[in-house]
Structures are given as structure tokens and as C-alpha cells.
Amino acid sequence: MTRKVIFVILLIVVVGGCTQYTYHGTIEELDADGNMRTHLVYWTKTERKFWFDESSGSIRLLTQCSLRTINFDESEDGIIFYSTINDEGVLRDDESKIPEIGLKEPCGRIIGVKKINQLEEGTLRLEIYCKFVAHKFASGNQTYIKARDGVYEFQIIREESQAFKNGVPKRPVCP
Amino acid sequence: MTVDPQKPRKILVIHGVQTGTDEDIDSDQKIKELVINRLAGTHIQFDTDIYKYEGISDDALERQKKVFGFLTKALTCQTPFSGLLGILVESGVDLIGDVVISLREGDTASIIGDGLIRKILEIYDEGNPLYIVAHSLGTIYAFDAVNKLIKAENGYFDREHRKTWPVQAMVTMGSPIGLSMFGRNAVVEFGVGRKYFRWINYWARTDPVVSGSFYGKPQEGYQIAEKFTTSTEASGWFIQDRVVDTGKAWLMAHMSYWDHPGIGDDLATLITT
Numbered sequence: 001m002t003r004k005v006i007f008v009i010l011l012i013v014v015v016g017g018c019t020q021y022t023y024h025g026t027i028e029e030l031d032a033d034g035n036m037r038t039h040l041v042y043w044t045k046t047e048r049k050f051w052f053d054e055s056s057g058s059i060r061l062l063t064q065c066s067l068r069t070i071n072f073d074e075s076e077d078g079i080i081f082y083s084t085i086n087d088e089g090v091l092r093d094d095e096s097k098i099p100e101i102g103l104k105e106p107c108g109r110i111i112g113v114k115k116i117n118q119l120e121e122g123t124l125r126l127e128i129y130c131k132f133v134a135h136k137f138a139s140g141n142q143t144y145i146k147a148r149d150g151v152y153e154f155q156i157i158r159e160e161s162q163a164f165k166n167g168v169p170k171r172p173v174c175p
Numbered sequence: 176m177t178v179d180p181q182k183p184r185k186i187l188v189i190h191g192v193q194t195g196t197d198e199d200i201d202s203d204q205k206i207k208e209l210v211i212n213r214l215a216g217t218h219i220q221f222d223t224d225i226y227k228y229e230g231i232s233d234d235a236l237e238r239q240k241k242v243f244g245f246l247t248k249a250l251t252c253q254t255p256f257s258g259l260l261g262i263l264v265e266s267g268v269d270l271i272g273d274v275v276i277s278l279r280e281g282d283t284a285s286i287i288g289d290g291l292i293r294k295i296l297e298i299y300d301e302g303n304p305l306y307i308v309a310h311s312l313g314t315i316y317a318f319d320a321v322n323k324l325i326k327a328e329n330g331y332f333d334r335e336h337r338k339t340w341p342v343q344a345m346v347t348m349g350s351p352i353g354l355s356m357f358g359r360n361a362v363v364e365f366g367v368g369r370k371y372f373r374w375i376n377y378w379a380r381t382d383p384v385v386s387g388s389f390y391g392k393p394q395e396g397y398q399i400a401e402k403f404t405t406s407t408e409a410s411g412w413f414i415q416d417r418v419v420d421t422g423k424a425w426l427m428a429h430m431s432y433w434d435h436p437g438i439g440d441d442l443a444t445l446i447t448t
Contacts, residue, residue, distance in 0.1 A: 020422040044420045044437075052393060054380060057418025060437055067219065067447045069440040073417065075397055085371050085413060086448050103371060103413050137180045137304065137337055139447045140219060164422050168436040170215035171443075 018048040020161050024169050025124060025154035031143045032131040037064040038172040039145045041124060041154050043116055044164055055117040059110060061126075061145065064172035068132060068142045072108065074116050081108030081128070088133040090147045111151060124154040177338035178304045183220035184446040185303040186210075189291065190227065191311020191349070191384075192274060197227040205433040206308055206442070213439030221446055226294045228287040228316070232276055274312060291320045299331075299341040306446050307345045310432060311384055314350035315357055321345055321372075322363040334368030334411050344373040344445055348432035352376070353399040354387045362403050365411025373445070374414045376400035377438055379421050379428040391425035417441075 024042040031037045040062045045055040059079060061070040072081045082104045083089070089107065107130035113119055127150075132142045145152065161167020188203040203225035210221070276283045298305045309317035321342055325332045333339040352359050365372065376399055378385045386394040401416050419438065421431035432438060 018422070018424075044422070046420055046422050048424075051424065054393075054420050056420040056437060057397070058437065060440055062440060067214075067217065067443050069444045071417065071441065073397075073415075082415075085373065086444075104415075135448075137343065137448060139180070139184075140217075142444070142448060164420075164436055165434045170213060170436075171217065171440070173215055174217065 018046050018051075020164060020167065021045045021047065022159050022161050022164070022167050022169070023119065023121070023156050024159070025156040026172065027152060027154055029152065030146045031063055031066065032146045033143050034146075035065070035143075037066075037145075039063050039152075040169060040172055041126075041156070042168055043119070044168065045117065053117060055115075057116070059116060059119075059124075062171040063144045065141055065174035066143050066171075067140045068144050070108070070144055072110050072126065074114075078114050079110035079116060080106050081130075083107040083130060085135075086132055086138065086142060087130040089129055090131050119156070121156050121158045124156045125151045126154070127151055176300055177302070177336075178299065178340070178343075179302045180304060180338070182303045183222060185298055185305050186221065186223045186442070186446060187295065187298065187305055187307050188223060188225045189307065189309040189313035189317050190225070190229070191309075191313045193229045193232075195229070196233065197230045200225065200227050200229060202310065202433065209434055209439040210442050210446075213436055214443055217443075219443065219447055224294075224298065226291050226313075228290065231283060231287055231290070288316055288319055288323075291316050292323060295320060295324070295341050304343045304446075305341060306343050306442075308348070308442070309346070309350070310348045311350065311429065314347035314352055315359065317345060317347065318352060318359060325363045325365060325372075332365060332372075334365040334370050337370055340372070342372075344375075346375050346377070346438075346442065346445065347400065348377045348438065349382050349384050349429045350376060350378065350400070351384050351387070353385065353402070356387075360403065362405070362410070362412050362414075364405060364407065364409045367409050368411060370411070371413035372411055374400060374412060375441065375445070376414070376416045377419050377432060377435075378416065379419050379423075379431070381424045382429045383425060384429050391428075 022044050026038050026040045028038055041059055043056045043059045047053045058071040058073045070081050072079045087107050108128040111125040128145055128147045131147055188206050190200050190202045203223040207223040307317050324341055331341050380393040381391040383389055383391050399416050401414050404414050419435055421428045423431045
């Protein structure tokens with residue numbers, strides 16, 4: 001009997017209301033190749049009337065004229081862009097060169113918060129320490145926002161969307 | 176035989192548990208639309224293909240379907256709901272049967288697994304860099320196929336030369352691979368070298384196929400596939416778990432990976448690197 005009640009409640013929750021929000025913002029800044037580009041960040045949140053609120057596990061950063069998607073993943077250590085096979089470290093806080101960076105080491109970080117669901121509209125601050133490293137299997141432009149000894153600030157707005165499929169902004173179009 | 180990085184990339188889609196027949200499955204088209212949609216006009220050369228195994232599963236389940244169909248008719252022939260019940264029973268046998276086939280690892284699972292490896296090697300022979308996108312139960316077959324190919328002593332997956340890799344990277348979505356009932360908990364190591372095989376595992380917190388909770392109790396934490404990582408230098412795997420917010424819950428979340436914008440954006444990067 002208890003299970004049936006739980007099941008009915010679950011059905012109400014599933015069928016019942018939830019609101020989907022997209023958080024996004026852009027800035028004009030140099031990419032690692034020295035070109036002035038538009039850079040977009042976005043993440044999503046689902047707020048439910050009867051159940052827990054949910055946010056995406058990553059904040060994504062897309063650069064105009066580039067095929068690269070950077071993920072700042074929520075983890076136990078914060079919201080971090082971890083290095084992949086495509087990244088090499090170029091800066092530390094003291095601006096020294098990092099000749100080689102291993103996999104899954106911080107290449108960037110969201111400043112000031114540990115969880116994505118704590119983020120709201122307003123200023124999002126992030127740092128980047130790496131750049132794309134070319135290799136034989138890379139095709140197209142994979143450049144992203146330039147690593148620098150300083151913070152980037154995005155002004156984030158929140159928009160309600162009917163479905164994420166069409167409600168999430170796309171990669172800025174290349175002129 | 177090696178792949179040519181200059182050739183168009185190919186995404187091979189492997190579907191999960193399914194009702195209906197092979198003709199009803201169009202997951203490859205969904206992935207193609209997703210990537211093109213998220214590229215917003217930027218052109219990259221790629222195509223999608225699909226490995227379908229529903230026909231093999233259906234053939235193996237023919238007898239069970241007949242038995243359950245006969246029982247349903249015998250028990251409900253006088254009720255106005257017998258038609259609907261028949262459809263439900265048939266779908267139930269179809270879905271549960273797919274999982275049972277995979278768990279038993281018998282002849283049918285082997286036929287499906289071998290067929291997938293043949294499909295991968297066909298694409299490899301054509302020289303196109305291949306990227307796997309698998310969903311649900313299909314992730315188990317994909318995981319096994321890649322690991323078998325790494326283990327095979329045919330010259331595939333020479334760690335220092337990606338051109339020898341029949342699969343360049345693997346994406347899994349809504350995978351039950353973290354559940355103990357499937358018995359997968361380790362990857363086959365490549366051996367010492369500098370290149371890494373990438374595996375990205377996307378999962379939604381309320382997806383019951385991921386958590387194993389029928390009621391969709393939210394799964395905590397961040398790691399499922401990353402637990403398979405070995406820290407030795409010989410590993411060769413770069414595994415990332417990525418939590419997604421689909422805007423849906425429970426089984427609807429399980430079916431919502433196909434048009435998730437974030438997965439589309441990530442795929443554009445993955446198949447061009």
C-alpha cells in the first residue's frame with residue numbers, strides 16, 4: 001500500500017509542474033590566437049514544485065568561430081575546468097610557464113561558489129590557465145578564451161524556457 | 176589498416192532497450208540533428224550510423240512472447256481491456272527481455288556483441304575516425320566491445336598511435352554500468368604510452384536506469400564511470416562523468432539525452448579532436 005501511495009505521489013510530481021531556467025551571458029574578449037571574439041557561458045536549472053531542484057552538473061563556455069566546448073564541472077573541489085587531451089597549461093598565478101600539464105588538472109575555475117545551484121543572475125567570475133594544444137586528430141578551430149593572470153566577469157541573465165532543446169543559446173555565430 | 180584523421184568523422188549510435196522492431200529506431204538521426212543544431216551553422220564533416228540489435232533480441236524472445244500472449248488472452252478474453260493488456264504485456268516482455276539477454280551473457284548477448292564488433296571494424300576498414308554514442312543497455316555492449324578490441328592481439332589500439340584505434344572515443348548516456356547486477360567495474364588497460372582513450376558518461380540524477388531506483392530516488396555524488404579509472408601509467412583511459420539536467424524526471428529523464436544541448440555541444444568538440 002505504501003509503495004502505491006509513493007508511486008501515485010511520484011506520478012503527480014513527474015506529471016506536475018516544474019520550471020526550467022537557462023542562465024547565460026557573453027563577453028567580448030581575446031581568444032588564445034589574439035582574435036577578439038564573443039564568448040558564451042550557460043547552464044540550466046529545473047525548479048520543481050513538489051520535488052528537489054536540479055541544476056546542470058557543468059557550466060559550458062563556447063567561443064565564437066571555435067568548435068571547442070569547455071566544461072566547468074561541479075566536483076568536490078569546486079566548479080572546475082579540468083584539462084583534457086586538448087589542453088596545455090600556460091599560466092600559473094605567478095605567471096610562470098607550465099611546460100606540461102597532466103590530464104584532469106585544473107585549467108580554469110569558477111570563483112566564489114562551490115555548487116552550480118548556488119549561482120544566480122549577476123556577475124559570474126572565472127579564471128582560465130590553459131590553451132588548446134594542436135594534434136593530428138584536431139580539425140577546425142579549437143581555440144578558447146585566452147588564459148590570463150586575472151578574472152573574467154560575465155553578466156548572467158536568467159530566462160525561463162519551455163524546453164532546453166530550443167531554450168539554450170547556441171555557439172556565437174562566426175561573422 | 177589505419178584510420179585517416181583527414182576523413183569525415185563517423186558517429187556510431189548504439190540504442191538501448193527498445194520496444195517494436197529495428198525499423199522503429201532512428202537514434203542516429205536524432206544525434207545527427209542534435210550536433211547540427213548546436214553547431215549553429217558551423218560546418219564540420221561528419222556522419223552518423225547505427226547498430227541495431229532489436230531484431231536479434233526479438234527473435235530470441237519469440238517463445239516467451241507467445242507464452243505470455245497466450246496467457247494474457249486466456250485470462251482476459253472476456254474483458255474490454257484485453258487488447259490493451261496484451262500490448263502492455265508484449266512491451267513488458269520486450270523491454271525486460273532485452274535486459275535479461277544482456278545479463279545472462281548467453282548466445283544472444285554474444286551474437287549482439289560480436290555483431291557490434293564487426294560493425295566497428297567495417298567502419299575502421301573504411302578509414303573514418305569513429306566515435307561511439309551509446310544509450311542505456313547499449314552502453315554495456317559498447318563498453319564490452321571496446322574492451323574486447325583493446326584486449327585483442329590484432330594490432331588495434333596501439334596506445335602511441337591513434338590511427339590504429341577502431342574507436343577514437345566513447346560517449347555513454349543513461350548507462351546502468353554502475354549497477355552491480357551488470358558486473359562491470361574495470362577497464363582493460365592499454366599499456367604504457369602517452370595517448371588517452373576518452374570516455375564521457377552522461378547521467379541524470381533521477382534516471383532510474385542509472386541509479387537502479389524504480390522510484391527515481393536522486394542519485395548523489397559525481398562519479399560512476401570514473402570509478403573504473405585505474406591510476407597506473409598503463410591505464411590509457413581518460414574517463415569523465417558529467418551530470419546533466421534534462422528538465423525531466425524519472426523515465427522521461429532517461430529518454431531525454433538525445434536532444435540535450437550540452438551533450439550536442441560536447442559532441443561537436445569530441446568528434447573534431
